[in-house]
Amino acid sequence: MSGGGGGRRPLLGGIEAGGTKFVCALGHGPDDLRAELRLPTTTPSETIAAAVEFFAGAAGRGELAAVGIASFGPLDPDPASPTFGHITSTPKPGWAGTDLVGPVARALGVPVGFDTDVNGAALAEHRWGAGRGLDTLVYLTVGTGIGGGAMVGGRPLHGLLHPEMGHLLIARRDDDDYAGSCPFHGACLEGLASGPAIERRWGRKAETLPADHPAWELEAHYLALGLANLVLVLSPERIILGGGVMAQRQLFPLIRRRLAGLLGGYLQAPALASDHEEYIVPPALGSRAGVCGAIALAEQAAADHRG
């Protein structure tokens, strides 16, 4: 990718830290991603060292303004906490309690922004994508897992910790006897509606199910239940649905219709009508939302550092 911004502006580094791969990039945004490195996620020390090495040259030449890390979680995003920058309770072997920010900041000597991968994606869609100009939005990814991030008042949402919308506790539908796949909650949203849940319920990989298979109507029901609760709590101005499962575009109209049915006309807003196509949308940045989220976190860290 090329063009757009840049010139002699110091570069921003982004690390999309995922459970299976790390994606590292230098640039200024989706139209200016200059170099990219994809690493398998092995041990923390090995993976972090390889990411640091990727940025070290630019940092040494004084060309690196900041690094952003958009990570799988749960994690500690509170700069005032002693475990700021750590992954906390992940079931991924070897990664619980890993400090991501510390080693990167010490090795590169630049400000490091840190947030969940999905808060990063929400920030990137707000900055460059399907959420520009909005005050409040949700980004939900539906794939191997389900995760959600949010922007409120133009900033990624934090509080006690950070949103964990993938684990919303919803009701299993009477005609569904699949127990749910989440190791923590069984039949939470992720347990009932992630890609692996679809595969285990129907005995086939989700992407091999035809577009008119009943799996999609049930999937839309569960996702709409989760979205209904998001709307009732957070009242976002737009919901962006990404991730591998959402590549099944037939889900979008099914979800819109089901959401309107579940809300029962209680909330009066044109956006919530079943035929409204601008409320529940795919990400404008597509699969680049993750790494662009990390770049956006770096941009924010650089700005916060300047004061």
Added chain:
Amino acid sequence: MSGGGGGRRPLLGGIEAGGTKFVCALGHGPDDLRAELRLPTTTPSETIAAAVEFFAGAAGRGELAAVGIASFGPLDPDPASPTFGHITSTPKPGWAGTDLVGPVARALGVPVGFDTDVNGAALAEHRWGAGRGLDTLVYLTVGTGIGGGAMVGGRPLHGLLHPEMGHLLIARRDDDDYAGSCPFHGACLEGLASGPAIERRWGRKAETLPADHPAWELEAHYLALGLANLVLVLSPERIILGGGVMAQRQLFPLIRRRLAGLLGGYLQAPALASDHEEYIVPPALGSRAGVCGAIALAEQAAADHRG
């Protein structure tokens, strides 16, 4: 009530607009509420006229800086909308589509702040009560209905509309055969756990049930399910539970324990431990949270007006 602030500062007017009564007050906060009027909620024109009359003297003498209206809803809190200041889809006869802000602003000639009663209560608890110093909190009232408001980044939460946390869609428990009382959703949180739902399920007024009645364990289960979803979406730093049902103080430890169980250890934060008593708390302002919320909205409107 007396004392505290005041002196010659212009007064703030607050209207707590409820479905059964309107409470109007003049003052500066919980320690300085000077005059109070309680009106039954009859027709919109009659009720609003009586409220306006209460403030007219102070406005005429130039002593009134602003009025805040903390209202039942759903309502339109968006100042850029043509229906700003209106109640929208309430089932209360005669009140759907009522403009509350317009008549008050025209009659009194002062800035008028407007929000939901529960966002107002969240703001008041943030300003003077159990939420001081926090960035993100939830105020949930459990009584005749269930409603929730939130502060994020020190401001009441809005977006597409406003939070409607009372209508969270949760799972009915297997051993509960009560269908739910919500006219819109049947078995939503309000439909399963409001005061009237308890009464209809057990055939007795909630406040006549002994503290060790199984009703309270089921009530704690449903409220904890709702709170779990609030925590997973919004990650508040504190949850304040008010309203008539929460006068049953035995609910607090039951809810804390059940919430910890439902979250299954996924979120690691000391506040979410079952024996943590500072996370789920009663309102510090007690029954004054509503009218103080209206005063706080007036204070905000006056500040916004000054720029």
